[in-house]
Amino acid sequence: MLELKSIDLKKVKTETLIIPVCEDRDIHDDRMISSLITRAKKLKEFKGDKGEEVIFYTPPEVKADRVIFMGLGKLKELNAESLRTVAGKAVKKCINMDLPEVLIASPSAKKIKMEMPLPLEAIIEGACLGNHLFDKYKDEKKHSSLKKISFLVKRDVAESSGKLLKSITTICEGTIFARDLINTPSNDKKPEQFTKIIADTAKKENLKVKIFDEKELKRKKFGAMLAVAAGSESKPRMIVLEYNPKDAKKTVALVGKGVTFDSGGINLKPTGSLEEMKSDMSGAAAVAATLIALAKLKPKTKVIGIIPVVENMPSGNASRPGDIVKSYSGKTVEILNTDAEGRLILIDAISYVVKKYKPETLIDIATLTGACVVALGEKIAGVFSSDDELAQSIISSGEKTYERCWHMPLPDDYKEDLKSDFADLKNIAGSRWGGSITAALFLSEFVGDTRWAHIDIAGPSYMKKGNAYCGVGGTGFGVRLFCDLLEKL
Ligand code: BES
Ligand code: MN
Ligand code: ZN
Numbered sequence: 175m176l177e178l179k180s181i182d183l184k185k186v187k188t189e190t191l192i193i194p195v196c197e198d199r200d201i202h203d204d205r206m207i208s209s210l211i212t213r214a215k216k217l218k219e220f221k222g223d224k225g226e227e228v229i230f231y232t233p234p235e236v237k238a239d240r241v242i243f244m245g246l247g248k249l250k251e252l253n254a255e256s257l258r259t260v261a262g263k264a265v266k267k268c269i270n271m272d273l274p275e276v277l278i279a280s281p282s283a284k285k286i287k288m289e290m291p292l293p294l295e296a297i298i299e300g301a302c303l304g305n306h307l308f309d310k311y312k313d314e315k316k317h318s319s320l321k322k323i324s325f326l327v328k329r330d331v332a333e334s335s336g337k338l339l340k341s342i343t344t345i346c347e348g349t350i351f352a353r354d355l356i357n358t359p360s361n362d363k364k365p366e367q368f369t370k371i372i373a374d375t376a377k378k379e380n381l382k383v384k385i386f387d388e389k390e391l392k393r394k395k396f397g398a399m400l401a402v403a404a405g406s407e408s409k410p411r412m413i414v415l416e417y418n419p420k421d422a423k424k425t426v427a428l429v430g431k432g433v434t435f436d437s438g439g440i441n442l443k444p445t446g447s448l449e450e451m452k453s454d455m456s457g458a459a460a461v462a463a464t465l466i467a468l469a470k471l472k473p474k475t476k477v478i479g480i481i482p483v484v485e486n487m488p489s490g491n492a493s494r495p496g497d498i499v500k501s502y503s504g505k506t507v508e509i510l511n512t513d514a515e516g517r518l519i520l521i522d523a524i525s526y527v528v529k530k531y532k533p534e535t536l537i538d539i540a541t542l543t544g545a546c547v548v549a550l551g552e553k554i555a556g557v558f559s560s561d562d563e564l565a566q567s568i569i570s571s572g573e574k575t576y577e578r579c580w581h582m583p584l585p586d587d588y589k590e591d592l593k594s595d596f597a598d599l600k601n602i603a604g605s606r607w608g609g610s611i612t613a614a615l616f617l618s619e620f621v622g623d624t625r626w627a628h629i630d631i632a633g634p635s636y637m638k639k640g641n642a643y644c645g646v647g648g649t650g651f652g653v654r655l656f657c658d659l660l661e662k663l
Pocket of ligand 1 (some may be wrong): 436438454511513514515516541542543544545547602603611632633
């Protein structure tokens with residue numbers, strides 16, 4: 175449970191009080207807090223430097239069992255991300271100490287030269303996301319999430335920010351839903367199961383849900399997608415989620431890559447590349463979680479989520495390199511590499527949504543290429559769009575949420591490399607250079623005139639090492655980004 179509180183620390187008993195401390199400036203309004211900080215800073219080991227921590231037990235100034243001071247560093251380095259980080263760290267620390275609740279003192283926006291509600295938003299986000307544990311598969315559970323997280327704010331803020339708290343919590347819960355889906359092992363999220371988890375959750379939020387099973391996919395001629403699914407014992411699915419508010423003027427479509435496991439197929443991946451491939455449905459998770467969050471946030475735009483779900487496996491029925499298939503659009507594709515499967519399922523979903531819903535804007539999100547990770551590293555997503563305004567909106571939402579994105583080029587002449595000798599297109603380029611670009615160009619062949627952007631999240635969708643507000647595994651990248659973006663579109 176999360177709440178905003180405005181209390182007198184001298185009178186009201188608190189178990190654990192967290193005070194973020196700036197090295198070179200007092201950033202709190204509460205005089206009691208300021209005097210505690212002055213005392214903490216008299217200690218040799220604590221200056222308020224980034225990462226520094228010190229604990230006072232039952233200090234006489236306030237009615238708290240313990241006060242934990244956490245350093246933020248210098249004022250000029252302070253930003254929303256450092257606040258998210260400090261809040262996440264505070265929550266993680268309490269979890270590890272088995273303390274069930276915490277009160278975090280929110281700094282004064284004025285004193286840190288940020289505009290409200292940004293700093294409060296950041297602290298709530300960091301705390302809420304940091305309170306997530308994925309221990310479903312551990313028989314021996316070491317710790318549990320905090321039962322209650324409170325934020326100490328001024329009275330007027332406590333009274334006016336209830337809605338803000340609710341919406342941030344909703345978006346963070348979405349992120350956590352996506353993380354849980356990603357962390358779920360592939361043996362427990364085969365396409366049918368994965369689809370059911372999403373559909374059940376979406377129905378609870380009154381989203382319109384449609385599921386196409388294999389029979390329906392065959393009938394509708396989703397040829398590219400079916401070719402990817404062919405090698406697996408588990409049958410493919412396509413999920414369509416609709417958020418349809420009254421009087422909506424615009425439609426945005428989100429398409430998410432849902433490969434529940436990517437073995438590479440006949441072009442089998444080597445050891446070292448297979449271990450994290452349960453996360454190849456991170457795009458799907460982001461789209462599903464966004465729609466579920468939107469159903470609660472109720473923005474004005476109509477949003478359609480399209481999620482093609484398959485497992486990419488080698489077998490006697492699997493597609494072979496050299497196979498030619500007819501995609502939903504009618505264009506034929508020569509599958510020269512069965513490991514370039516993401517683009518095959520995406521083009522069918524994209525063609526379908528363009529034809530059926532004619533959205534103003536179409537954005538797909540996918541763990542599409544290792545090449546994008548080579549280009550931008552593990553923390554930044556690649557954004558591909560010939561619409562600079564749309565790309566810029568995505569990038570600025572990325573800056574706001576710290577789900578960072580970089581605008582990548584879509585050079586027309588590189589398309590040459592995707593021409594097949596035998597079919598309309600081949601699914602890998604002749605050259606291995608610029609692999610994230612040629613993958614995006616491949617998708618661009620299926621969007622028609624629709625305003626479109628593609629987000630490659632192969633890097634930031636998954637973390638080998640956790641950080642202050644995300645554990646090891648799925649990050650839920652995309653949910654906060656989309657929720658911010660859809661408010662603007
Ligand atoms: N799912 C992978 C991309 C990926 C790589 C995601 C690393 C996360 C981490 C995708 O399906 C794939 O295998 N792409 C190939 C494309 C190649 C065959 C043209 C790749 O990146 O090697
Ligand atoms: Mn692959
Ligand atoms: Zn893949």
